[in-house]
Amino acid sequence: MKIQAAVTRKQGDDFQWQDVELAEPGLGEVRVRIVATGVCHTDAVARDLGIAPFPIVLGHEGAGVVEALGAGVSGLAEGDHVVLSFAHCGQCGHCLTGHPTVCDTFNDLNFGGAMDDGSHRLRRDDKALATFFGQSSFASHAVVNARNAVKVDPEVDLALLGPLGCGIQTGAGTVLNRLKPGFGSSLVVYGCGAVGLSAIMAAKIAGCHQVIAVDVHDSRLALAAELGATHTINGQKEETVARVRDITGTGSEYAVETTGVPAVVRQSLQALRPLGVSAIVGVTPEVTLDVHQDLMAEGKSMVGVIEGDSVPRVFIPQLVSYYKDGRFPFDKLVKFYPADQINQAFEDSKQGITVKPVLRISN
Structure with missing residues (x-):
């Protein structure tokens, strides 16, 4: 399907919103309509230091609504509110003992630019675009592995929750x-x-x-x-x-x-x-x-x-619960920006004007 995504063509480039093609979710994957996504220092590092392949769609603090399920997905349904967190294999010794932040393939899955099977879900002009953190949430939609999507309380404003996937959980x-x-x-x-x-x-x-x-x-x-x-x-x-x-x-x-x-x-x-x-x-x-x-x-x-040595599917719902109880008021860190002000959001973050910029992508 055709979507909008903020593409970074080469090291140090500004973000440019463009039409790109998103593949359908494969085995164990889901498609998520992105509602909002946090702006994180790690995105700036990837853009400026080239720690991932180019061209790329960055963004790794996405929050959205599940729109479609690939084969073999359980525990999620269309319409679920989810926060997207880091990619991990779910099978190595560290993942199986509750430490997916040091997954044996963490660097490949999050910074290597491809999905678990080495393929790509994003393309422009019939050329592959690299994926970031298994999600690339600077986009209207993302295809992610279901284990990276954390179901969250639908009573809480979904637009707030993306930063729980990385910076705040860290x-x-x-x-x-x-x-x-x-x-x-x-x-x-x-x-x-x-x-x-x-x-x-x-x-x-x-x-x-x-x-x-x-x-x-x-x-x-x-x-x-x-x-x-x-x-x-x-x-x-x-x-x-x-x-x-x-x-x-x-x-x-x-x-x-x-x-x-x-x-x-x-x-x-x-x-x-x-x-x-x-x-x-x-x-x-x-x-x-x-x-x-x-x-x-x-x-x-x-x-x-x-990543705070977190198991996201356990820890992120705990943080949401603390927030609902008034014990974790992370909303005081957040300032929202329209999606087309993505470059301004990064500049305001760099200058210390905004603690945690969040881009509103859709309603």
Whole structure:
């Protein structure tokens, strides 16, 4: 069928809405009419750094309505509201033990540009277009593997829910699924974008006594305080490590590092108490550490976390439930943009004007 999609032709190009052809869903796949989709830093990385093939239709935080089912699909029906999350094989040891974020074929399925069987669902001028994260949700419609489509509560505004598929589940899941801080513990979040603010809301749900937000923008620190941070630190105006130690006494038990800035990664380790853990979730270049002073001498740990170590079909409905209960007000991060303002949405995200842009694709 003919659909509209935002095509990126080559590295660094702006997005251009064009007519493309979408194949019918194959075995185990569904077609989804996209209602809205989040704009994520990972899309910008793919566009600007070329981590996936071109030409490509990006977008990986889609939310929509199931329109058609391929053969062999169970658990979903036409008309279901779904959030689209990352692709995973569902068969390897990590998938089968509840860790699909480190699926053996995660990189191939999400960044390789093709579906599970190596074929393509999108074409323009009879040439294949690459798929992103098994969904390519910068489009009016997407064909996805059914296991990547998470059925959600139809009572909740579907347009809000797309970011739960990646950025928001990354922040919240890092806290609730991987770090699992004990009641009354201390946790520092470095960087108050969508991922970091989601981690702050999750730390409040977990019952952390001290939730410390670190950023360089006072407006984001104010929002962090509204969402559950007990203390805020402006890293440009204050000495972060000293302030964390002053607030906590001996350093924080946990940290979530979202910025990907090497100096901040080191701060997240240096501000830990002995046996503390820092979870690195930002795309981070090479970092130079004094392993003895920053890590080993006090038994600290540094762990990488992808997609919040989440099982989307379990975790995303939990986040929706928290939202309905008023405990996870992630809607305060969202600003909606018309689909034709996609390039402006990316620019506003880059400049820090909007925490989480979401494109409205259809009603």
